[in-house]
Amino acid sequence: MEPINVDNIKAQMRKGILEYCILSILSEGDAYASAIINELKESEMIVVEGTLYPLLTRQKNQELLSYRWEESTQGPPRKYYSITDRGRAVLAELDNVWTDLVNTIARIRKNKSVDIQE
16 A cells, blocks of 8 residues: 655645635735745745746736836845736635635535544
């Protein structure tokens, strides 16, 4: 029997919701990539730049995000990302999907607990 790699399962679950998390962060205000990574890490959502940048590019190409360059007092100019109106509409839809998913899992877990006790 093959051992179960729980860390891999957790990583796959995080990847699945990372785009939702990015939109959620940017709905609070514009941010550059390092600030997005820091906010994700503070929330215990571990992500590296190599994972984040392709997602930001994809969301920009889907017109969910836009960006602008700003001079920085600490180094080179920074690319600040902003959520677009289309991004806000997608985020609202994902909020509903997330709520439904959490409720579904809660029902399944509750039903599972009831079944185990019987």
